[in-house]
Amino acid sequence: MERGKGSPGKAPRVRAILAGGLVLGVGAAITLAAWNDSDFAQGTFTAGSFNLQGSTNGTTFTENPVGSPATLGFTTNPANLSPGDVVTAPFAVRLDGASTYDATVTLSTEASTGSLAGLTYELTQSEDFGCAETVTETLVTAGQTLGSTPASVTFDLAQGAGTDPGAPVNLCFRVTAGAVVQAQTGSTTWEFAAQSQ
Template identity: 50%
Template sequence: MFGSTRLTSGGSSSPGRRRKLKAVLAGGLALGVGATISLAAWNDSEYATGTFTAGSFSIEGSTDDTTYAEHSTSGTAAALAFSTGFDNISPGDVVAAPFAVRLTAATTYDATVTVASATPDLPAFTGLTYGIATVPTFADCSATPTSPTWIVAQGTALDSVAGAVPFNLTQGTPPTTPGAPAYLCFVVTADAALVQGSSVTETWQLLAESV
């Protein structure tokens, strides 16, 4: 009987012990499966990159259709060469000056250009009006220009750009060369309000926008 009791005690375990053992084995099995999946995982990547470079854009002008330069501020404005009599003008006189404008070499856009401002150094000055036309060639500018397209109407006050019409410029072909010039003709007319001995300096701004 004592032997039977020892055999029963040492040869079998209670249901609680069996459940605990199964729980431990199950936990160990789950850990083993998880480790195997991690070790078998694969990774791969793709990368893409882009480089962006801004274009170039500027205009330049010439008072003789030969030497071009940039005149980007009112302080560096090109001095127009008006026709004879501009420095001794009287009522009824008309004087004119040509100006060529083009896109610089390496410019990578076309442009639309507008006469953006007209500024007399004496704001209340009277006796002079102006107009600006595009003409086919530099030599076509005169007091009565040849085949003009008026981008600012004749008779406009010195402090006004009312009704200014844009004109177009195209980039050079290839872009490493300057674009074809547009020829402007500035025409100034004296009227009866002009005071003897008076003088005024007028500054025009041509504003180009890329298109």
């Protein structure tokens, strides 16, 4: 009988030990949850740039916006034309030293005023600046009506190395007077539109 009474007395101790073990188990789980690790990655994005410049003398290059275009220096006075006269003017374009992309340049006629009747032109490209140089490519064939530009007249410009400007493309405008009318006067403005490649 005493032994029977003693057995129930041991049960609370076993429960107490089990309860203590459960508490330790919970503590171990909290400790394991504290192990963490992370990796991070970042990207920085900066847009490139390019800027087109033009020159009427092959040396000084400037920006020439639509409001103040460069004035072409024709070899013969274009204000005193008669039938059969041919006047020429060199022009060059390049990318400035801050440009970080090559570009494709498209030629178009921006605007024309007055009378250009009887006037045609040709646009050529050469290795060196000046209309007396050997032609390397014809961009606009002779006989093109002044004040108009054929579709898809393009050429490429390369960016420079480091902060140096890119190599210029040298152009020559040749305007021929046909059946012009006495005292007629007019002007035309070409646009060189550059798009990054």
